[in-house]
Amino acid sequence: MSAIDIEKNGDVPMLEAVNLVKTLGGNRVLDGVSLALPKGCVKVLIGPSGAGKSTLLQCLNFLLPPDAGHISLEGRRVNGGSKRELCAFRQKVGMIFQDFNLFDHLSALENVRVALIKVKGMSKLEATERALAELARVGLKDKATLYPANLSGGQKQRVAIARALAMDPKVMLLDEPTSALDPELIGEVLAVIRDLAQLGMTMIMATHQISFSASLADEFLFMDKGRIVEQGSPAELLGRGSQSRTQSFCAKISELTGVAGEACELGDIKA
Amino acid sequence: MNEYFEFLTTELIPGFKEGLWTSIVVIVPSALLGALIGIVAGVLRVYGPRPVQRITEAYVSLFRGTPLIVQVFFWYFALPYIKFGEWSLVLDPIEAAVLSFSLCSGAYQSEYIRSGLGSIKRGQIRAALALGMTLSQAVRNIVLPQAFRRALPGCGNEIIYLIKYSSLASIITVNELTGMANTIAKNSWRNIEVFCTLGMYYLALVTIATWMLRLLEDALAVPGFERHKS
Ligand SMILES: Nc1ncnc2c1ncn2[C@@H]1O[C@H](COP(=O)(O)OP(=O)(O)OP(=O)(O)O)[C@@H](O)[C@H]1O
Ligand SMILES: [Mg+2]
Numbered sequence: 001m002s003a004i005d006i007e008k009n010g011d012v013p014m015l016e017a018v019n020l021v022k023t024l025g026g027n028r029v030l031d032g033v034s035l036a037l038p039k040g041c042v043k044v045l046i047g048p049s050g051a052g053k054s055t056l057l058q059c060l061n062f063l064l065p066p067d068a069g070h071i072s073l074e075g076r077r078v079n080g081g082s083k084r085e086l087c088a089f090r091q092k093v094g095m096i097f098q099d100f101n102l103f104d105h106l107s108a109l110e111n112v113r114v115a116l117i118k119v120k121g122m123s124k125l126e127a128t129e130r131a132l133a134e135l136a137r138v139g140l141k142d143k144a145t146l147y148p149a150n151l152s153g154g155q156k157q158r159v160a161i162a163r164a165l166a167m168d169p170k171v172m173l174l175d176e177p178t179s180a181l182d183p184e185l186i187g188e189v190l191a192v193i194r195d196l197a198q199l200g201m202t203m204i205m206a207t208h209q210i211s212f213s214a215s216l217a218d219e220f221l222f223m224d225k226g227r228i229v230e231q232g233s234p235a236e237l238l239g240r241g242s243q244s245r246t247q248s249f250c251a252k253i254s255e256l257t258g259v260a261g262e263a264c265e266l267g268d269i270k271a
Numbered sequence: 272m273n274e275y276f277e278f279l280t281t282e283l284i285p286g287f288k289e290g291l292w293t294s295i296v297v298i299v300p301s302a303l304l305g306a307l308i309g310i311v312a313g314v315l316r317v318y319g320p321r322p323v324q325r326i327t328e329a330y331v332s333l334f335r336g337t338p339l340i341v342q343v344f345f346w347y348f349a350l351p352y353i354k355f356g357e358w359s360l361v362l363d364p365i366e367a368a369v370l371s372f373s374l375c376s377g378a379y380q381s382e383y384i385r386s387g388l389g390s391i392k393r394g395q396i397r398a399a400l401a402l403g404m405t406l407s408q409a410v411r412n413i414v415l416p417q418a419f420r421r422a423l424p425g426c427g428n429e430i431i432y433l434i435k436y437s438s439l440a441s442i443i444t445v446n447e448l449t450g451m452a453n454t455i456a457k458n459s460w461r462n463i464e465v466f467c468t469l470g471m472y473y474l475a476l477v478t479i480a481t482w483m484l485r486l487l488e489d490a491l492a493v494p495g496f497e498r499h500k501s
Binding site: 058061063087088090091093094101102103104114118147148160167 | 397398399400403405412413416417493
């Protein structure tokens with residue numbers, strides 16, 4: 001896309017979802033969810049367990065095809081019925097999972113490289129170079145030959161991020177990227193995510209890391225029972241005196257974990 | 272003892288040499304075809320469209336649920352009577368044996384492949400799809416290589432069984448090891464020596480196959496998928 005096109009499309013969101021509905025096992029897990037991710041913005045999804053956060057993220061790249069509603073990338077509506085179009089769309093939408101989902105029989109390097117070769121049709125040499133560059137970016141160049149069984153949780157998640165980034169995605173969907181990690185390993189993954197945000201990656205992330213995401217997010221989306229019930233900047237929702245549900249939810253989490261407390265005190269919240 | 276060695280070198284070894292070759296001609300293609308059928312049927316049973324799943328399930332039940340000797344007789348004695356318009360298919364004994372063993376072995380192999388596929392976490396497929404792979408790319412590049420490693424010990428066992436049940440080919444006049452042994456025994460009346468030696472030949476074949484399967488497992492081993500040392 002040329003610079004002029006970007007100019008013209010300045011107000012078209014990178015990713016937009018309109019009225020997504022998804023019923024699973026008789027449950028209306030998504031009940032008309034709409035959201036727009038402008039280019040370069042970071043939105044954070046929070047909400048109680050079972051609210052539908054994972055379901056929403058998986059609908060956004062059609063891993064779970066929504067029952068109703070539609071999704072557009074840069075203003076172009078995605079036809080979920082066309083396999084070819086779906087594969088092209090998914091290349092542009094990176095996804096990070098709570099439990100990493102690395103390919104267990106492949107080394108870190110091969111994990112990052114495999115889709116470059118099989119999907120993008122790169123030569124092995126070219127793909128290897130690219131994969132090494134992505135591993136270097138997440139600080140794992142020296143672990144390239146290790147297999148998932150020999151990587152720590154934090155390292156696995158960083159490989160998964162490198163794997164997604166290698167495809168040159170325009171948007172990243174992150175589903176609780178640090179929830180499966182031991183506390184001492186969370187920081188290294190959050191640092192990578194912060195770098196990404198600073199480089200202007202468009203992202204939506206489900207997380208319970210309130211303090212971290214408050215410092216990063218342009219907007220919080222609070223989900224409950226398949227709907228987005230509140231949205232606004234971290235300052236609006238978490239600021240002193242706010243009566244929002246987001247505020248009380250975060251206070252509850254911080255009571256449980258004792259870490260998010262200072263975030264709700266508006267320590268370094270992005271205004 | 273000396274008598275035995277003379278019998279061994281003048282009668283048994285020359286006779287078994289030809290039989291051994293025929294056994295290998297039956298076993299190797301059956302094992303390879305059986306593994307191939309097993310992989311295809313196993314994948315279809317898990318990822319195929321519903322009707323295809325049904326068909327492969329039926330195939331597996333039929334071939335696991337009937338005696339192998341009945342299957343061998345069917346392909347050799349009954350198939351020629353089935354008319355396809357003007358045509359009918361007459362297999363020579365070796366072809367009939369290879370066909371029976373491949374189909375039977377494939378049915379068992381598909382069970383191991385299926386459970387291997389089941390042991391791979393669904394999340395890896397989701398990750399592959401999320402990278403833009405098609406389902407078939409994900410199955411071929413991500414799931415199958417892992418499922419195959421997990422299934423290998425079971426598949427190896429099936430090949431060991433195949434080596435032993437290949438002796439059934441002698442019943443439809445294939446002169447493999449067992450067929451040869453029968454002929455020599457009838458002519459020499461030295462049943463003990465003949466059949467004990469025959470047993471040793473099969474034991475040697477099985478030992479070699481076990482060793483080759485070990486090598487394959489070791490060659491494919493990656494951390495997390497090692498051979499369980501026993
Ligand atoms: N395959 C399914 N069949 C039936 N119900 C499902 C299925 N998958 C999810 N659900 C239900 O959908 C609801 C939303 O699930 P989802 O995983 O999206 O929640 P979540 O907000 O991500 O929760 P968590 O914070 O625990 O990850 C839950 O009530 C869950 O039980
Ligand atoms: Mg979830």
